[in-house]
Amino acid sequence: MIRTLLIFVLLTSQASAALPSLGLGRRGNFNSWRSAPPQRTFEYQRGSVTGHVGELPQEPTYYTVVVLPEDYERSQASQQLLAALATDPTLVAVRRATCLQCYSVADPDFRHRFQPQDTLPTVLAGKTAMMIVDRSGGLVWWLQGGSARQYAADIAAKGVLDEITNRGGGLLGRIRRPNVCTPKTCRPNQPNAPNQPTTTDTGEPLRPIPPPIADEDQPAPAAPEDQPPVADDAPQPTVPPELDLAVADQAEAIKQLQATINELRQQIVINTPASPQAPPFDYEKIIAAMKDANKTDPQLVAALEALLDKLSQQQQPNAPPAQPDQPATKRYYWQMVRIK
């Protein structure tokens, strides 16, 4: 009985496995409507990521964690360690290859995350500790209760710096800022932050991160009161011109407008008082209107002003008084506005 059942199950499974080969399974086309609709499964979807930065900051691959007792300000060992972080060659090299973070035992972050992992008895007893961890939390090197000289000697003896370098130590991403915590970012965990390097490892001076580009919609920050007012005749700083993305379109539009101006110039020549039958032409008003309508285009405004000067020079010898509200003027005015 059991043998029969097993054979039946085996044949059934073989037959069901053979269905796709025969074109009868769910992959078949004539009975696919009977198959259950596919369940909605999680799919990796992508949208858009925005930000007002050119690139993401680099992230440290190794961290140097220095733990100090609560009374680190009065502890001689703590002060020596902090001084050695800025002077001892080995510790300086470690600090530059990693991201330095100094904790006092009273720090909330240290108490919340580090202290439950390792009770650090010597630190709690008033001594110091130093550890190097990688990004995933792997403990690369660890020593507690020693002096700054002992830390440096142990790091050198165990080749920790070489190990960090060989494992691609430093920072992930592009180098845009020093690979140590700045005093700003280390607050308030940074007791008596040692002097931070002012140059990169290659000797180049460190430059601060440029501030984000202010949005045009945002109001400009108010000038501080202690800043002396700028005199009117003081030389103004050179402001780079703002680039328009549609430069090609703008150039084409200027070219067309220039051609239109040339045509109008011919008409103006025809309508000058030299031909007494033609009505006088108030070109100053027209050009003023064009200038007003094209305020944002400095090149066109300059061209119009040059044209105005030229026409004024032509008209001045025997210029009759302009007669406003001529119908022709109105008509030409609207034509010109429409040109824009």
Next chain:
Amino acid sequence: MRFLKDDHNLFYTGVGVAFWAWVIWLIVGTLQAQQIADLAPEWRQRNRAGSCGHASTTSALRWVQQFDKATEWWAKYRNGENFARHLDRLQAQGIRYVATSDGDERVLEYASWSRRGAVVYWPPGHIVNYLGRTGDTVFILDNNHVGRLDEHEYARWVQQWRRNSGCAFVIIDGEAPPPVPEGKRA
């Protein structure tokens, strides 16, 4: 009967492949377990009168050790917030960020990888801190109850987040504090 034999072999091959894929998935999942942005309870900002967005931003700034900016933000802004105005205010305060408003998961991946955490618009009508994920679990710090962290299944949570708003941003100023050492090697 040739096709039956082939399918039989294919069946067992598929079972084997699936088994080893499962094992590899478990191993990779374990290796990819990342530490979360576990802010100290003293620095978690509790919500006040519908200022969940500002409380979350303040906590996020404290995690990346921007304490001055966090204090300034909490003192300056109150009440509800919408995403566009939120980003405008970040920019006005000189705080750099990357953001998504259409549910791009890369922002969450970056928040987990960099351990910076994110401010997410979830659940409906609320804004919380995304602290990261370990394996298939996502950790949320709700500013209405800062004493505990909420855990959710990642895939399901991301679906809900997308359905709700898909809005999130990561503050990229400052530095995330070092990870907790997980074992002694020396």
